[in-house]
Amino acid sequence: MVELLAQTGLNAVYAASYISLVAVGLVLIFGVMGVVNFAHGELFMAGAYAVVALYADMHVPFFVAVAIGMAFVGLLGLLMEWALFRPLKDNPLGGLVASIGFLMILQSLAVMGFGVRMEHIPPVTQEVVRFTDKVGLPVARLYVIVAAVVFLSALWYFLKRTRFGWALRASAQDPEAAALQGISITQTARIAMFIGAALAGVAGALTAPLVSVNPHMGHSVIVTAFIVIIVGGVGSLEGAILASIAYAFVHTFVTTFWDGVLADIVGLSLMLIVLIVKPTGLFGSADRA
């Protein structure tokens, strides 16, 4: 029993890692640009398909494929910012609708390019870090955990310690005041969109060999990310990370001891309860919506 608990705990840490990468990107985009990016799950999928194309089909080394995938998805983010979110800045519902349109485009591009069926990706490594006989952490999952820690720390450093980071946080807090201080809102929006998308991309790329890659995989990712950012408080990066961890533990444990659909119901109910009791989220204070 202790071993089962420990193993489930490890699984939850892995889940928390990629969920937080996705959710933090979503929060960053929402904070700086004020739009809800419904296509975020499809950016995750695009990262996964980059690994399918480069690593599984063209035999590029795995980490090179991940890096290219991350950059590619970041560029997709820039494209979205330029083509959709910037022209629709004054239309609050517009950005959301446009991102749904973009989601459908990405999804059907994946269907046309790769087919509807699940992709098979050869495992990157079969090694497992063993703690006891029954408790182990596959190294491929360890990569995801390490990536989450590294990228999120780097983001934290960037936001809190660099001038660009300050500018980004300033324009998230008050775009007009930031613009008056000479900060280019367009520039900060571009940076936020690139980082946010790239984080989703790297999460998708790294988890590609571990999950079933298919054109509709983005759906459950975006639902999870929404739950997490609502529970964590919309606009709060720290909240998103803490909520990712909390959600991953609840979801993984309910899945292990009962079943996956029930875990989804529990997750969504948690979100609904948070929305009812404390709409600003458990960790959120400022409220932009």
Add this chain to the structure above:
Amino acid sequence: MRNFLILLVGLAALIALPHGLSFSQQEILVFLVINVLLVTSYRLLTLTGEWSLGHVVIMGVGAYSSALYTKELGVYVPVSMLLGAVTAALLAVLLSFPLFRMKGFYFLIGSFAAGEIIRLIWKRFREPFGGVRGISGIDPMPDFSVGFYQFDFFEPVSYYYFAGAIVIACLWILWRIEKSPVGLTFHAVHWQDKLAQASGVNLRAYRTLAFAIASGFAGLAGALQGHYVGTVNPNSFDIEVMVFVLTWAIVGGTATFYGPILGCIVLTVLNEIVLREMGLEQARPLIYGAIMILSILFLPNGLESLVQKATRRKTTAKPEEKAAT
């Protein structure tokens, strides 16, 4: 007199319409008629300024409950359809307690969560909802005769007439609601909520009322669909269907009564007839997505703004006048 003639010609065209179409196109026509009701009921909700992502699930509530009433309790089909609509409306009243603590973006996400929970409950509990595969073998609408016309519900044409008559009646009711003092209050709740509240309007009650009415009609649309198709399952009411409804409303525009209907008809014709005939099956979501983006970028007030422009030019001859929305 002139309006009456237009109405008569329109009605004749609607009656003649299915006879020029193939069998599969007639089936699409039935769905189109049902979707017109769905999207119009959605508009009633948007009148109060709330955009729900749970509307299609509410439609599913109507379909599921009507199916269960006939199957488990042996209720006569037309009665169970009405009961399905009532169930959807009652559920909406229930959901309004948690959901109307939220507004705007939070309501959007909250309604999505509530809808997903309902959908997952259908999926999870095989008794009585049938799990992933849903409920099949739902009783069809019993055939009947109205003297000059024999309704045979194996024929899509018959179901088209049946559903069409119901939908027209519902549209008329929805239209009357919108033009009534209650409907005007819905507008006020959206655009002048502080003033409305200061004038003694109970905002919460009116938002709940709009939500319940919209849900009731959506439930009826669901019941009409369920008894036509014969099966319901959780996946036929998922977020993708909701996205279609949202697209119809956005592309058509929601400032006028006919806007969403226009969007629904134009996009359905484009989608089902043009794209399917052209064999672009796989690219359909792509084209749909592109249309969505293009229309929000270049036609933010929807197709209805084109119609408004065209009719205004005729009456005032001032095309550059801005639409007062």
